[in-house]
Amino acid sequence: MKPQVEIDLLIEFGAFFKEYEIGETIFCEDDLARFYYQIVEGGVKMININEDGKEYIQGYFCEGQSFGEPPLIIEEKYPATAVALKKTKIIKISKINFFSLLEQFPVIQSDFLKLLARRIYNKANTSKDIINQKPEFRIIAFLDTCKTRQEKEQIKYTRQEIANFTGLRVETVIRALSKMKQKKKVEIINHKIYY
Amino acid sequence: MKPQVEIDLLIEFGAFFKEYEIGETIFCEDDLARFYYQIVEGGVKMININEDGKEYIQGYFCEGQSFGEPPLIIEEKYPATAVALKKTKIIKISKINFFSLLEQFPVIQSDFLKLLARRIYNKANTSKDIINQKPEFRIIAFLDTCKTRQEKEQIKYTRQEIANFTGLRVETVIRALSKMKQKKKVEIINHKIYY
DNA sequence: CGGTTCCTTGAGGATGATCAACGAGGGTGG
């Protein structure tokens, strides 16, 4: 996947690399944003954990994608925690260097404008789907955002992950999925979900 | 309040004005975004209505603020409907003119980058608060976002509006508020909420 | 003062969460 910003350009702006093990925290909720982060290899999830220990997944990020930019841009604290999903290599540059990068390359600034616009668009859609709807609707909405192609494809998320995305419990997801199987809204073969 | 973009500048870029009556729709969910909208006088809410007729408020916008930019920037459909809260005067320019405005004034582009970053930041916070939490937590989170000052102030939203923001029902909001009154988390005097 | 709009309360029901237990598969090390 094409990186958000070219690696070589980031290096010119004083970038450095860092490796994270699976499950390792990259930054924490309420930390002040100090760096621009971009994934070179691996994957990252942004999560909130409430006082009952329940996890809510704000989003997944993969190779080439940047994350945690909004708080950096407005000089705020992170609203969520970033955790490596597997062994992950990150490239990062300091806030000040990120700002001069944006200033010197209007095209890149414009790319970020589009990126943030798309993020808001997605968040508006997911929050509308999640807030009012029944479990089945929430899951369908989530599956729709997963889909990369038109044809039926296998969903690569566990039921627990679907639960954490939709704000439901695992058991509820499982029961909703079996109902959806009966209604032919999804196929389930050997525990794998096809949609 | 300082306008997002100066009125005179918008006029130079071919702006025109339009007046809306209370309750009038400015654009609809699933319409293709074709204009940049900014409020000159009045107020606007962005809402989704689900199949049960239940309303979810994505956000309120007031004098000087722009709205509906993300779908415009990424050339997508609106994820929600915009409705005038009262008699409202809007200034709008076409997509193409908006793009050349951004191109010719890097400072304005940078302002929008900050604006969108703040919007994502706010949405991340509200969705985390809404998804996992009990009614009381949702309401508190909403009241926190309302607060403009430190001291106790009167909340200017109806219970129905709080319900529509938090994804709860009016009766649930009312009952939660009375509990919160007993716990001294809010004051309620003559039906008015102080927080 | 009549009509809205908003607020309030109660009863009853639906539904998702919780708890507990177990099954199935995959990987690892002895």
Next chain:
DNA sequence: CCACCCTCGTTGATCATCCTCAAGGAACCG
């Protein structure tokens, strides 16, 4: 190769909570 462990999936029973429906009261406005 097999025993073990760990993660993931599954099921049933029970419970708490929020929603629904219905009805009425309070405040506000022209």
